[in-house]
Amino acid sequence: MTVQMLFYEDAVPVQGARHAECFVEMRGYGFCRGVNSVPLTAVEFRSAAGEYPIVFVQSGASLWPAVVLGLRREENLMVTEQGEWLGRYIPAFVRRYPFVFSAAAGDRQMVLCVDEAFPGFNRQGRGEPLFTPAREPSPYVGRVLRFLQEYRAQFARTRAFCERLQQLELLEPMQARFTVGTMPLSLGGFLAVGRQRLKALPGDALASLAAQDELELLYLHLHSLRNFESLHHRLPFAAAEALPAAEAEKRVTVH
Known part of the structure; x- marks a missing residue:
């Protein structure tokens, strides 16, 4: 599954013939309890930097910013067992779920899809309808479309930002190391x-970054790395103690 899909399991195009009597009920954020990071767009840096570490993740030729939500694989320290989000800011990648844009290979037209595996997707009338009785997209779907269109525009801007970072060779591998009780944890990748x-960097390169408001993004990123300590304090002590060191080393890569 691609990084952009993560917790999506069964995303299908939203269609009147299939979804005329379907509803979406948002019931918390338990759906992302098993991910320790999610992608972030550049416009979100200011909101996210105050409480999450912002890092960059390389996958093949693709580079993308991400917020770190947990210190071990399949562990999100920002979501409670009841599905409540503990942070003040919720990344747009999370807020767009269970909807996503998709495009067929070679097709530039984006299609709105919904994850039918989402627990809040139902045909029992709970939550927001996807269609009106006349089988027209509901106002709720209209709001979703506007949100995803803005997200897609920010996605493109962020991709250009990451390409500049690669061209300037500003990024280097990093590891965050912690000790929980007597057990060391190391987060890498x-x-x-x-x-x-x-x-x-030469002056003209710095001036170009500043003119595009990207120098500010870099300093927000660097400042945000202090938030690893906050995540460390959220890690349940008993769970960390029970995890063998060899297993811990396998569970800490950012995805």
């Missing part, structure tokens, strides 16, 4: 801006 690399 991500990149961060190297401070010395940033300082070594």
Whole structure:
């Protein structure tokens, strides 16, 4: 499954013939309890940097910012067992669920899809209808479309930002290390801006980053790395103690 799909299991196009009597009821964020990071768009840096570590994740030729939500694989420390989100800011990637845009290969037209595996998807009248009695898209679907269109536009801007970081060779591998009780934990598999690399940039490159408001994004990213300590304090002590060191080392890669 691609990074952009993560917790989606059965996303299908929204169609009147199939979904005329379907509803979506949002019942918390339990659906993302098993992910330790989610993608972030550049416009979200300011809102996210105050409480989450923002890192960069490389997958093949693709580079993408992500917020770290847990220190072990399949563990989201920002979601309670009841599905409540503990942070003040909820990433747009999470808020768009269970909807997503999709396009067939070679087709530029985006199609709205819904994950029918989402627990809040139902035909019992709970929540927001997807269609009106006349089988027209409901006002709720209209709001979803506007949100996803804006998300897609920010996605494109963020991709261009990441391409510039690659061209300037500003990123370097990073690991965050912790000790919980007597057990060491190490979180890796991500990149961060190297401070010395940033300082070594020529003036014209720095001016270009500043003119596009991207220099601010880099400093927000660097500042956000302090939030690893906050995640560390959220880690249940008993769970960490019970996890063998070899198993811990396998569970800490950012996805």
